[in-house]
Amino acid sequence: MTSSYFVEWLTQHKRYTTVYLLGEGGMGQVFHATDPDLSRELAVKVLLDDVRDEASRARFHNEMKALTRIGSHPGVVQFYSKESTPRGDDVMVMAFIDGGTLAHAIKDRARTGRGFTVKEVVYFLRPIASALDYMHHELHPGWVHRDVKPANILLRKNPGSLPPAVLSDFGISIEEGQSRLTKIGHIVGTEKYLAPENKGHAYGDDDLSARADDYSLALIAFEMLTLHHLKDTMPRSEWRGERRLPELSSAAFSDVLAPDTAAVASQVQDVLSKALDSVPMQRYSTAEEFIQALEKISNSSSFAAPQKSPTAPQSPRSEHTAHTTPTQKWPEPPRPTENMQPTGFVAPSNPISSTAHVRPSTPVTPPTPIPPQQSGVPSALSAPPKKDNGNALIITATVVVIILIFLVTWAIVA
Ligand SMILES: Nc1ncnc2c1ncn2[C@@H]1O[C@H](COP(=O)(O)OP(=O)(O)OP(=O)(O)O)[C@@H](O)[C@H]1O
Numbered sequence: 001m002t003s004s005y006f007v008e009w010l011t012q013h014k015r016y017t018t019v020y021l022l023g024e025g026g027m028g029q030v031f032h033a034t035d036p037d038l039s040r041e042l043a044v045k046v047l048l049d050d051v052r053d054e055a056s057r058a059r060f061h062n063e064m065k066a067l068t069r070i071g072s073h074p075g076v077v078q079f080y081s082k083e084s085t086p087r088g089d090d091v092m093v094m095a096f097i098d099g100g101t102l103a104h105a106i107k108d109r110a111r112t113g114r115g116f117t118v119k120e121v122v123y124f125l126r127p128i129a130s131a132l133d134y135m136h137h138e139l140h141p142g143w144v145h146r147d148v149k150p151a152n153i154l155l156r157k158n159p160g161s162l163p164p165a166v167l168s169d170f171g172i173s174i175e176e177g178q179s180r181l182t183k184i185g186h187i188v189g190t191e192k193y194l195a196p197e198n199k200g201h202a203y204g205d206d207d208l209s210a211r212a213d214d215y216s217l218a219l220i221a222f223e224m225l226t227l228h229h230l231k232d233t234m235p236r237s238e239w240r241g242e243r244r245l246p247e248l249s250s251a252a253f254s255d256v257l258a259p260d261t262a263a264v265a266s267q268v269q270d271v272l273s274k275a276l277d278s279v280p281m282q283r284y285s286t287a288e289e290f291i292q293a294l295e296k297i298s299n300s301s302s303f304a305a306p307q308k309s310p311t312a313p314q315s316p317r318s319e320h321t322a323h324t325t326p327t328q329k330w331p332e333p334p335r336p337t338e339n340m341q342p343t344g345f346v347a348p349s350n351p352i353s354s355t356a357h358v359r360p361s362t363p364v365t366p367p368t369p370i371p372p373q374q375s376g377v378p379s380a381l382s383a384p385p386k387k388d389n390g391n392a393l394i395i396t397a398t399v400v401v402i403i404l405i406f407l408v409t410w411a412i413v414a
Helices: 004-013 054-070 102-112 118-138 210-226 236-240 265-275 287-299 389-413
Strands: 017-024 028-035 040-047 079-084 090-095 153-155 165-167
Touching (some): 054 090, 054 118, 102 153, 102 210, 118 153, 210 265, 210 287
Antiparallel strands (some): 153 165
16 A cells, blocks of 8 residues: 655655656565656655565565665666655665566567567666676675565656666565575575576575576576566466476467567577586576677578668657766667567566557667778768860960950951
8 A cells, every 4th residue: 555654755855756666576666756956856765654574574685785786887776865754764775766666578579469679688688687697796795685676676758868668676685695684594685597506496595606696686587588488387386496498480489579589599508508507516607798799690691681860869858877887888789679570479577568669769879980092972081073175275275365366366456
């Protein structure tokens, strides 16, 4: 239930405008608000009234701590401040990301019956991979997110030069060597996106590693491409045991794979098989390596040639401005899938209920400058213009003729 006390605090005390509920998770409510002084849109999170026990508060603080450590990464939702209401609610203020979640986008795509192309998957998941690699390999001590899933990936409507997607919800993330936030024996994360290391049953928190986060990312890629969740393609016993990747080139996927993807199904199969290997050490060693393998396929000759696309408008909002270098560019965004016809297909794991729309983003790659010699445009520094010798001759001849006429006329008169 929406906390009227909290809404009143946001509007009366903080004097925020456009306050409305954005979403509610298991732990908290997230509100949209605008700070009129800074002309800045915010997402403000508060614990639900009925989940204010110690464990939930610890998770809430853990999320703010995680975001403080890693929030400056452009692939992670930006944390602005920690506040408290007079009655003692902890409040988390972060950047508002306006394009809904990737879960919404997948549901929207399921409505068309045609999966994301490999290029689109690379476009949306690369910033997430970059954030995961940063958390896992660059931070010391490192962090593991442990709940990487489409509902925790927020999208930007018009990203401009910013990443089109950011990772959010760090409630159960864990710092290397940190004490457990959840009781041993309780499943951590969302079962559909968990790596097989947990054997499908209860396990302790420390069992999840960086490679488990990367595995979840690969599961998301599989879902985007096929509009099926991997778990739904196999019996439960198999999901809990030796998971096998179904054949992407089989009839089961022929209707749903984007034509571009269908053309390279066996290569995609190889990449996904490695990323989703049951043995963690057999997987790609970083998330970016996985994304690069997909990108290589999308750039290969068997893949449809990319169309020339116009330069994207810059996003009017830039909540990461302070943290993003001006040269930061993200990959060229996807073209809309060709021949996208609604087929009525709805993936079992993707019930249609979304209202959020994620418009295909516009490209961010500036057009390649044309070298002056090919451009056909005259240049001030190119070869000097040729002299017009023909004109000079005519002028000289005319002057000579006039002098002759003058001399003849003068002789006659004389
Ligand atoms: N920064 C943001 N910008 C826009 N919308 C957001 C933002 N953060 C969260 N939301 C919305 O609020 C919803 C709930 O947020 P969140 O998942 O963080 O809550 P939670 O209670 O921690 O959820 P969970 O039960 O998954 O742990 C999200 O699904 C999303 O729609």
